[in-house]
Amino acid sequence: MTTAPSDAVRASAAEPTTFPLVLGLDTFGDVTNDDDNRPLSHAQTIRNLVEQGVLADQVGVDFFGIGEHHTDDYPLSAADVVLGAIAARTTRVRLGSAVTVLSSDDPVRVFQRYSTLNAVSGGRAEVILGRGSSIDSFPLFGYDLADYEQLFEEKAQLFAELLKGGPVTWEGKLRAPLHNQDVVPHTESGPFPAWIGVGGNPQSVIRAARYGYSLMLAIIRGSPARFAPFSQLFQQALQQLGQAPRPVGVHSPGHVAATDEQAREEFWPHYREAIRRVARTRGFAVPTKESFLYEIGPRGSLYVGSPETVAQKIAANLTVLGANRFEMKYGMGGLSHEALMTAIELYGTQVIPRVREILS
Amino acid sequence: MTASLSSMPRLPRIAVLGAGHTGPVIARVALAAGHPVTIAASGSPEKIALITQVLAPGAEPRWAADAVADADVVVLAIPLHKFAAFDPALVADKFVVDTMNYWPPIDGVQQMFDDPRYGSSEIVQRRLAHSTVVKTLNHIGYHELEDDRRPAGSLERRALGVAGDDPGAVKTVAEVIEGIGYAAVQLDSLRAGRLLQPGGPVFGVSLRQTEFEQALAA
Numbered sequence: 001m002t003t004a005p006s007d008a009v010r011a012s013a014a015e016p017t018t019f020p021l022v023l024g025l026d027t028f029g030d031v032t033n034d035d036d037n038r039p040l041s042h043a044q045t046i047r048n049l050v051e052q053g054v055l056a057d058q059v060g061v062d063f064f065g066i067g068e069h070h071t072d073d074y075p076l077s078a079a080d081v082v083l084g085a086i087a088a089r090t091t092r093v094r095l096g097s098a099v100t101v102l103s104s105d106d107p108v109r110v111f112q113r114y115s116t117l118n119a120v121s122g123g124r125a126e127v128i129l130g131r132g133s134s135i136d137s138f139p140l141f142g143y144d145l146a147d148y149e150q151l152f153e154e155k156a157q158l159f160a161e162l163l164k165g166g167p168v169t170w171e172g173k174l175r176a177p178l179h180n181q182d183v184v185p186h187t188e189s190g191p192f193p194a195w196i197g198v199g200g201n202p203q204s205v206i207r208a209a210r211y212g213y214s215l216m217l218a219i220i221r222g223s224p225a226r227f228a229p230f231s232q233l234f235q236q237a238l239q240q241l242g243q244a245p246r247p248v249g250v251h252s253p254g255h256v257a258a259t260d261e262q263a264r265e266e267f268w269p270h271y272r273e274a275i276r277r278v279a280r281t282r283g284f285a286v287p288t289k290e291s292f293l294y295e296i297g298p299r300g301s302l303y304v305g306s307p308e309t310v311a312q313k314i315a316a317n318l319t320v321l322g323a324n325r326f327e328m329k330y331g332m333g334g335l336s337h338e339a340l341m342t343a344i345e346l347y348g349t350q351v352i353p354r355v356r357e358i359l360s
Numbered sequence: 361m362t363a364s365l366s367s368m369p370r371l372p373r374i375a376v377l378g379a380g381h382t383g384p385v386i387a388r389v390a391l392a393a394g395h396p397v398t399i400a401a402s403g404s405p406e407k408i409a410l411i412t413q414v415l416a417p418g419a420e421p422r423w424a425a426d427a428v429a430d431a432d433v434v435v436l437a438i439p440l441h442k443f444a445a446f447d448p449a450l451v452a453d454k455f456v457v458d459t460m461n462y463w464p465p466i467d468g469v470q471q472m473f474d475d476p477r478y479g480s481s482e483i484v485q486r487r488l489a490h491s492t493v494v495k496t497l498n499h500i501g502y503h504e505l506e507d508d509r510r511p512a513g514s515l516e517r518r519a520l521g522v523a524g525d526d527p528g529a530v531k532t533v534a535e536v537i538e539g540i541g542y543a544a545v546q547l548d549s550l551r552a553g554r555l556l557q558p559g560g561p562v563f564g565v566s567l568r569q570t571e572f573e574q575a576l577a578a
Contacts, residue, residue: 134465135465135468145441145467146468148441200381201380201381202380202384203380203401206411221501223503223507226503226506229414229415232414233410233411233415236410236414237410279564281465285565
């Protein structure tokens with residue numbers, strides 16, 4: 001356990017071609033179940049999440065990210081507050097959103113919250129901005145889905161201006177203008193790392209390059225390799241813009257247990273149930289055991305298995321994708337807090353060193 | 361325009377409108393099947409030049425009107441919520457493949473499509489009154505479109521529905537689907553094509569031809 005954020009993970013700004021390997025964990029704060037398989041309260045789920053973040057720090061995880069959601073099964077609507085609590089009890093792990101739904105938030109407020117987290121944590125804050133694949137936050141905050149693209153475009157542009165520091169002058173169509181506005185708190189040492197999460201839209205890749213963000217590829221089903229051209233598109237777009245290469249990360253779901261079989265059997269029933277709920281509202285097919293086994297196999301996008309299996313898959317896909325960072329989204333509604341703590345421990349103590357070993 | 365294009369000596373020219381999630385993938389698989397492909401987004405070709413070069417090399421980026429001009433088949437690969445602002449004159453007298461879905465949990469409630477009496481493609485056809493609309497590719501994920509292709513005769517070949525009111529248009533598009541690497545199951549009306557929509561028996565499901573036909577008949 002070190003006492004300061006490692007230099008290896010601090011760097012995310014533009015640097016020559018190779019970037020340090022960063023291995024993190026993301027969570028959506030899925031409600032966990034107790035010993036009798038009953039869902040825990042939102043409050044207890046959130047307190048457990050703080051413990052999970054603290055453990056991640058202790059076992060050597062580089063980054064811990066929390067994804068914003070607004071539903072009964074994902075009650076993490078104020079991720080930055082939880083990250084602040086984790087920051088107060090940790091010294092090493094970097095902390096960030098995964099993602100912040102920027103379209104339905106105010107860029108000034110997002111900057112203020114994460115700049116505050118950056119201060120509290122001694123410079124360990126990051127932010128991953130997304131458009132949001134679920135739309136719960138739009139009616140909640142009074143935004144019109146018809147403005148989906150333009151909201152993100154404008155806000156990503158404004159947030160990039162805010163990150164530079166110093167007074168901001170900005171004008172758009174969907175938010176009040178700013179004239180020579182000082183936005184506080186100021187950061188101590190320049191912009192904190194900021195990413196745009198992309199789920200498969202190449203226009204978003206170009207946007208990330210244009211506004212100076214790093215690229216986070218959210219790969220949640222199907223073949224990870226099909227995202228390799230996105231990584232190329234990003235670096236080529238930067239080249240056309242006359243900018244240096246920037247880091248590329250990958251976010252995918254997973255679960256680690258002592259053996260492949262244990263990981264599979266723990267994860268599968270909860271995965272099936274979670275997707276079944278989504279399928280019901282979105283009108284698509286529930287996964288079969290066959291499709292699940294495909295996804296956890298070498299050609300799918302789930303990282304479920306023993307530490308060795310998961311490490312091999314991470315290493316292989318980072319290479320294929322030209323990425324230097326992997327964030328495993330752990331947890332799946334209904335898994336127990338204890339199973340998640342075990343997964344975090346195995347990820348930190350066995351998966352991370354093994355990935356480093358394979359890639360060195 | 362009702363004649364089948366199958367008698368033509370070359371494969372149909374395809375114009376893909378949209379360079380988001382689905383457009384470049386459709387362009388790529390159409391190119392691989394040997395079609396000449398143009399691609400357009402809402403703005404100038406320069407804006408999508410790099411995307412095309414990296415994601416669909418061989419496709420020609422154009423302004424939308426130029427892309428459509430000499431196309432035999434136009435693929436509409438835009439999000440449904442952008443359709444209300446789409447100019448019907450752009451695709452007049454063309455075969456138009458409608459890949460869109462009315463999917464309120466994703467796109468929110470769209471007034472134009474919020475009518476349970478009609479399928480989304482029937483509403484698209486009503487608005488594109490001078491075009492011939494065919495519904496297909498809406499029920500396979502864009503992330504699967506490339507990996508799930510199989511050669512003709514393969515036992516694993518996945519089936520895709522092709523629905524339309526005009527038999528010539530359905531036949532032409534079905535041949536494109538077959539050429540890309542899927543078994544085309546033809547449905548003889550856009551009304552019948554409602555079976556391909558979200559919540560229907562084949563939406564997002566990987567089925568072989570007989571399974572697909574059974575699912576539709578169930």
